[in-house]
Amino acid sequence: MDPLQTPLQYLKGVGPRRAADLQRVGLVTLEDLLYRFPIRYEDRGSFETIASLRPGAAASIIGEVVSCGVRPTRRPRFKIFEMLLRDRTGSIRAVWFNQPFLSDVFHPHQRVILYGKLDLSSHGLQLQNPQYEILKSDDPAEAEDETLHTGRIVPVYEKTGTLTTKMQRVLVHHALAQLPAELADPLPPAVRARQRLIDRRQALTEVHFPPAGTPMEELHGFRAPAQRRVIFEEFFLFQVGMVLRRRKADVERKPRAVVVTDEIRESARRVLPFKLTGDQKKAIAEIVGDMKRPQPMNRLLQGDVGSGKTIVALMAALVAMENNLQVAFMAPTEILAEQHFITIRRLLEHSRFRLALLTGATAARKRREMQAEVAAGSIHLVIGTHALVQDPVAFHELGLVIIDEQHRFGVMQRATLRAKGLHPDVLVMTATPIPRTLALTAYGDLDTSIMREMPPGRYPIKTIAKPESRRDEIYEFVRRQIEEGRQAYVVYPLVEESSKVDLKAATEMADHLAQDIFPAYRVGLLHGRMKQDAKDRVMGAFARGEFDVLVSTTVIEVGIDVANAAVMIVEHAERFGLSQLHQLRGRVGRGPHKSFCILLYQSPLNEQGRERLKALTETTDGFEIAERDLQLRGPGDFFGTRQSGIPTLRIGDLLRDHQLMEDARREAVTALDDAEQAAPLVAFVHGAWEQRFGLVGVG
Ligand code: ADP
Ligand code: MG
Numbered sequence: 194m195d196p197l198q199t200p201l202q203y204l205k206g207v208g209p210r211r212a213a214d215l216q217r218v219g220l221v222t223l224e225d226l227l228y229r230f231p232i233r234y235e236d237r238g239s240f241e242t243i244a245s246l247r248p249g250a251a252a253s254i255i256g257e258v259v260s261c262g263v264r265p266t267r268r269p270r271f272k273i274f275e276m277l278l279r280d281r282t283g284s285i286r287a288v289w290f291n292q293p294f295l296s297d298v299f300h301p302h303q304r305v306i307l308y309g310k311l312d313l314s315s316h317g318l319q320l321q322n323p324q325y326e327i328l329k330s331d332d333p334a335e336a337e338d339e340t341l342h343t344g345r346i347v348p349v350y351e352k353t354g355t356l357t358t359k360m361q362r363v364l365v366h367h368a369l370a371q372l373p374a375e376l377a378d379p380l381p382p383a384v385r386a387r388q389r390l391i392d393r394r395q396a397l398t399e400v401h402f403p404p405a406g407t408p409m410e411e412l413h414g415f416r417a418p419a420q421r422r423v424i425f426e427e428f429f430l431f432q433v434g435m436v437l438r439r440r441k442a443d444v445e446r447k448p449r450a451v452v453v454t455d456e457i458r459e460s461a462r463r464v465l466p467f468k469l470t471g472d473q474k475k476a477i478a479e480i481v482g483d484m485k486r487p488q489p490m491n492r493l494l495q496g497d498v499g500s501g502k503t504i505v506a507l508m509a510a511l512v513a514m515e516n517n518l519q520v521a522f523m524a525p526t527e528i529l530a531e532q533h534f535i536t537i538r539r540l541l542e543h544s545r546f547r548l549a550l551l552t553g554a555t556a557a558r559k560r561r562e563m564q565a566e567v568a569a570g571s572i573h574l575v576i577g578t579h580a581l582v583q584d585p586v587a588f589h590e591l592g593l594v595i596i597d598e599q600h601r602f603g604v605m606q607r608a609t610l611r612a613k614g615l616h617p618d619v620l621v622m623t624a625t626p627i628p629r630t631l632a633l634t635a636y637g638d639l640d641t642s643i644m645r646e647m648p649p650g651r652y653p654i655k656t657i658a659k660p661e662s663r664r665d666e667i668y669e670f671v672r673r674q675i676e677e678g679r680q681a682y683v684v685y686p687l688v689e690e691s692s693k694v695d696l697k698a699a700t701e702m703a704d705h706l707a708q709d710i711f712p713a714y715r716v717g718l719l720h721g722r723m724k725q726d727a728k729d730r731v732m733g734a735f736a737r738g739e740f741d742v743l744v745s746t747t748v749i750e751v752g753i754d755v756a757n758a759a760v761m762i763v764e765h766a767e768r769f770g771l772s773q774l775h776q777l778r779g780r781v782g783r784g785p786h787k788s789f790c791i792l793l794y795q796s797p798l799n800e801q802g803r804e805r806l807k808a809l810t811e812t813t814d815g816f817e818i819a820e821r822d823l824q825l826r827g828p829g830d831f832f833g834t835r836q837s838g839i840p841t842l843r844i845g846d847l848l849r850d851h852q853l854m855e856d857a858r859r860e861a862v863t864a865l866d867d868a869e870q871a872a873p874l875v876a877f878v879h880g881a882w883e884q885r886f887g888l889v890g891v892g
Pocket of ligand 2: 502503597598
């Protein structure tokens with residue numbers, strides 16, 4: 194039995210009631226408690242003798258109360274509680290302002306600890322408003338308990354439920370006292386030696402109660418030996434799980450590996466409407482390389498908006514279909530699914546392949562017909578929303594799944610497919626480049642292809658941030674662009690599609706623009722609560738140039754492709770995230786015209802808002818934007834959802850501890866390659882991984 198699994202109920206100072214309280218905040222075992230790490234530390238030093246005290250410094254002293262009481266002052270209602278404290282070297286005054294209740298707390302002969310700053314007053318040296326601890330007992334064991342909170346570097350925990358930092362300190366102290374001197378260590382000795390890590394037992398003690406003399410900068414940088422050790426442990430176990438997940442996928446076999454013949458190459462060339470960029474060619478080669486292997490492909494294609502991912506996906510689809518395998522192509526929204534459908538149908542016009550669009554909006558009867566054809570294998574390519582995977586769509590022989598513009602659900606969808614006993618090739622495409630730091634974590638089990646090159650003949654988008662007060666100039670500018678034949682988007686933030694207030698704002702804006710600002714032009718409105726066919730009509734009309742201005746909510750965020758749209762105004766730009774704004778502006782600059790993105794913001798901007806807008810005006814490189822976004826928001830918010838594949842970490846920080854994560858990855862691979870080390874690790878991770886990291890498991 195692992196002593197760390199002992200229920201907290203059996204810990205000294207915890208009865209059934211306290212245990213229930215702790216359980217409510219997720220603390221059940223000693224491990225739960227000990228792996229709830231301090232968020233910071235306070236240096237309350239070691240005890241100093243009263244004779245050695247100097248003004249200006251902070252000090253902890255331990256002594257006996259000689260006398261104490263409330264002293265009135267000349268100011269009415271202003272009271273001072275005063276104490277005289279003595280140790281074997283001398284005595285000192287301590288004062289507290291306006292805390293008369295302290296007369297009920299202190300009395301002469303008590304042994305107390307005071308911690309605070311020393312001031313030189315007209316009465317001599319004194320402690321002002323110090324923190325205090327009253328030692329209740331002469332029993333040395335209990336006295337130690339009581340001195341936990343001062344006279345040393347003390348851990349500070351986040352308060353949770355009824356558990357205060359002080360209570361946790363006491364419980365952790367008991368727990369550490371109760372643990373055996375030796376603890377099983379999940380880190381193999383070889384790894385520990387190579388990484389120069391202290392052992393687990395010592396690390397657990399010292400991460401909570403750092404030894405005297407540990408530099409505070411080290412602790413606050415999370416670089417003290419004990420911290421490094423527990424962070425590494427966390428990352429290492431995480432990476433073991435990732436590597437296992439990956440290796441598990443490697444023993445899977447897909448229905449059939451593809452072959453690529455000269456005829457297939459020729460058929461692909463016939464479909465291509467333009468010359469591929471170097472990066473597109475490279476990505477296609479990597480993807481097709483995977484498709485030829487017996488293991489299912491598990492690849493992430495990263496390419497900034499407009500880098501031309503669709504054609505890459507289509508080439509992969511074509512290879513699968515030429516091999517008599519079916520393809521499912523999933524987009525995050527119905528509009529995008531339709532757009533892909535239209536693009537791909539046009540490109541495949543002269544081929545023998547049949548495709549179908551299947552979304553939530555497809556009528557039940559039509560859906561049943563299509564499903565029958567999919568099952569019979571007479572439809573080769575199905576384009577739809579992620580309902581494709583959730584619905585029991587039976588394929589005749591599904592060979593390739595393409596998931597577009599989504600980093601959020603890739604992992605889940607693969608799990609869903611696998612649960613249905615399907616092991617097709619999976620290609621996930623994202624326009625939000627994933628910073629290296631996170632790639633190792635969120636996608637540690639994926640291969641990646643990166644396209645940084647843009648198709649030729651594009652002007653970079655010029656991005657300008659302006660306060661709302663300059664609106665008139667902007668409208669004038671838009672008017673000139675329309676006169677030149679261009680089209681414009683006006684984007685409204687919509688936090689949730691169901692938010693009526695925002696929707697009203699967008700609707701009113703459209704009316705206002707149509708009537709007052711651009712009466713001579715045609716203004717359309719598009720939002721997520723419109724019926725599917727209404728959306729289609731509006732989007733189609735805009736694409737055909739029948740609207741000059743399209744007022745829209747963020748439903749146009751990803752993928753929409755109208756080459757003549759050269760201006761975008763983003764209203765309330767301060768409300769959007771950095772990556773989201775970058776995605777949005779990728780809707781313009783898709784044709785041969787010089788394009789503009791105008792970010793209108795409401796003053797005053799806060800610090801973060803200013804940084805975001807600045808980043809956007811300074812660069813159009815999606816990879817750089819992603820790095821900055823990560824710095825600004827932190828990894829948790831970068832992806833936004835828990836399904837993102839970002840683990841819940843107890844102490845490690847993906848940004849701060851980036852290097853440790855890379856080391857952990859390397860060590861995890863090495864350890865798993867060694868049968869002797871691997872066996873206990875695999876057992877450990879199978880038992881604890883999902884629960885620990887809150888991710889789809891390895892089992
Ligand atoms: P994204 O990567 O954002 O999904 P798309 O696949 O929608 O980009 O491509 C953006 C636009 O660029 C489309 O109009 C597409 O036809 C065009 N395009 C893609 N690749 C090339 C290329 N190699 N040469 C010229 N145009 C291209
Ligand atoms: Mg796209």
